[in-house]
Amino acid sequence: MRLLTKAWTVGVALVTAGALTACSGAGGTTASAGGGSADQPVKLTVWSWDGTVELAVPGFEKANPGIEVEVVNAGSSSDEYQALDNAIQAGSGVPDLVMFEYFAVPYFAVPGKLADLGPLGATELADDYVPSAWNNVVMGDGVYALPSDFGPAVMFWNEATFAEAGIDEAPTTWDEYYEDAKKIRALGDDYYITQDTNDLFFLLSLIWQAGGRPFEVDGTTVHIDFSAPETRKAVAFWQKMIDEDLVNTKISAWSDDWNRALNDGTLASQNMGGWLTSTLPERAPDAAGDFRVALMPQWDEGEKVGAENGGSSFGIPEAAANKEAAYKFLEYFTHGEGLQPRVDAGAFVPNRSVLDSPEFQDVENPYFGDQKTGQVLAEASNIAAVGWQYPPFFEWARSTYGDIATPFYTSGKGSLAEVLQTWEQRSVEYGNEQGFQVD
Amino acid sequence: MSATERMTRPAAASVPLPGGAPQQYRRRRTRQIGWAFVAPFGILFALVFIVPITYAAYLSLFQDRMVGGPSFVGLANYTKLFGDAQFWDGVSRVVSFTLVQVPIMLVLALVLALAMDSMRLRGMRFMRVAIFLPYAVPAIVSTLMWGFMLGVRYGLFGSINGWLGTDLDPFRPSTTLISIGIMVTWAFTGYNMLIFDSVLKAVPQELYEAAAIDGAGELRVIRAIKLPALRGSLVITVIFSIIGTFQIFNEPQILPSMVANSGITTYYTPNLYAFNLAFTGSQQGYAAALALVMAAFTIAIAYAVQIRGMRDALDQ
Secondary structure, eight states: OHHHHHHHHHHHHHHHHHHHHHHHHHHHHHHHHHTOOSSSOEEEEEEOSOGGGGGGHHHHHHHOTTEEEEEEOOOSTHHHHHHHHHHHHHTSSOOSEEEEEGGGHHHHHTTTOBOOOGGGTGGGGGGGBOHHHHHHHEETTEEOOEEEEEEEEEEEEEHHHHHHTTOOSOOOBHHHHHHHHHHHHTTOTTOBSEEOSSOHHHHHHHHHHHTOOOEEEETTEEEEOOOSHHHHHHHHHHHHHHHTTOEESSOOTTSHHHHHHHHTTOBOEEEEETTHHHHHHHHOGGGTTTEEEEEOOBSSTTOOOBOEEEEEEEEOBTTOSOHHHHHHHHHHHHTSTTHHHHHHTTOOOOBHHHHTSHHHHSOOBGGGTTBOHHHHHHHHHHHBOOOOOOOTTHHHHHHHHHHHHHHHHHHOOSOHHHHHHHHHHHHHHHHHHTTOEEO | OHHHHHHHHHHHHHSOOGGGHHHHHHHHHHHHHHHHHHHHHHHHHIIIIIHHHHHHHHHTTEEOOTTTOOEEOTTHHHHHHHTOHHHHHHHHHHHHHHHHHHHHHHHHHHHHHHHHHTTOOSSHHHHHHHHHHHHHSOHHHHHHHHHHHHOSSSSHHHHHHHHHTOOOOTTSTTTHHHHHHHHHHHHHHHHHHHHHHHHHHTSOHHHHHHHHHTTOOHHHHIIIIIHHHHHHHHHHHHHHHHHHHHTOOHHHHHGGGTSTTOOOOTTSSHHHHHHHHHHTSOOHHHHHHHHHHHHHHHHHHHHHHHHHHHHHHHHO
16 A cells, blocks of 8 residues: 555656656747747647648748748637637747637737738738628738638538439529428428528628628627618528428537438528538448539529628737748738649639639539539638628627527427527627627 | 754753743754645646646636737626526536436446345456446447447437337437437446445445345345445535536537537537637637636535535434
């Protein structure tokens, strides 16, 4: 027993010592990265969960001998933002380039945690991006990130299931979509045109397309309003779909159930970001050849208005050590020569130079029955409506939305409009607590 | 150490100093050596326990704001917490969970331990390991496993519903907590059983022999010998279980990504609420206040159970 205790003590001491050296080791690297002078090679740390960024590194290092790039996956989305917040607070280990979903850019930019890329030359790149993507990274006069991938809202529809229901074309208006939903529902118990279990980003893309702009942000002043007629129109439509049992509210996206239902064709369509093009084949390999991509249905016949659903960008923290070198690499992989290797590997980018190119538009995609999906995606990107804004505390707001919306989706009691109203109230409360002026 | 004593002892014996100074000196030395022995533990305890708690207490006096940074707010976080309906929702959930789950689990563990100890079962070693094994499975893995097993669409319950034509759903908002209770019971029954089992093993054989001579049957032996022997360990297991259930986190954290609309909110348990406040709401100060209040609450209940248990044990 005594021997055990002794071994334990020694073990603990060793572990502690190890942890201490590990800490000082990490501190050491940061310090050396911070002190990179002209004759010493500069080392850039990039935080990214987009695997394609790495592909741009070899070319960049070759063209810029003084700069070394290390791409690190510091977690996806919330995990990474948390890590960045910690690093900024601690004042050490701050990376030089960080990936952000578009809605997270204001969260960091408004409190001054992101560098304005305008003076570094970002303003000149505006014309290469589709308007809506550029709109995501600009706040006031500043440019706080460069778009790296894009999520134009499109409809993935299973041609085989639609055909079974006697429909041979994708719905072009939401009215048609509603009629098709009824026909597909009639195929059997498990058949639905789509599923929704409080998918906030889908609902927002619907509102976005209808012309609603529930968030208005100007510096630290935020206005939230879900009562505009355009917003109400979109919400009422989806309410009708749910009320009439035309939407499966049992299967949530990305779950195992979802994969299976996409595979066996019982979920007939998905309105999602264009990025699903590259992941759908993994999710639903059995449905190869059945799915097609179409523009999202329109509110008025003959119109062509789009919206966004997801997408991300890269920014440079204000506390980063090597802003100029970081910008060089950022420009290289989001706009310059580093873009092509990423596109070849499946990245979906909002750069006009890529979207409008014949290489992108003329490729036949075997999974989608040899459809030239690039054409649809490019068009959806170009028509994505501008003017949408996210409040700086959206990261918090989206987690709260689930709490508020779940009771409605499980019990069917209440309405989406009430859910949004409660959400608005909570967001106003939280925003004011956080020091913004919110109404 | 023996060398120094040999040096001090003759000195103390041969030179009679007034006031007994060497005696005191020696006592102080002994005390210092005692500190040296405690130091490895003391330093670690301070580093991983006292320092973080003090830091949390310090943090809890500040409010973090995205605009303007942290500001000192005194006890405002605490007053806000006591009026926070979401906090109380989580607290009442874990309290009612504890009231139902802990007795069920401990009775189950007790019955299993007594069965093991009855010497009438075959393959006891295997049984003991098999029942204990769930404790060794990480909560994340077991949650995933149970999530698939209890899943309605393609899981085990899907098949059961298919055969029986029923519409059971273990992950409805009204049933999710029961499902979590089953997961927790599955994971911890073996652990508690092992504690009881080891206590029963320590009961002197003579007691059983005496009981047998007196003509006591198996039930009588359980009532008169085994249960009284288990009393002390019962108090311990109750305390451990209360601490454990008050800190439920893994299950409600993982389940929402597996099943839709399980009714799990961001404030489902106090621990989950603290996590979400700190990590998505960037309200570290408020989260720290919550964590401290919950710690005080847990300690108070554990202490009450202990005192109660001790008193009962003394009454015996």
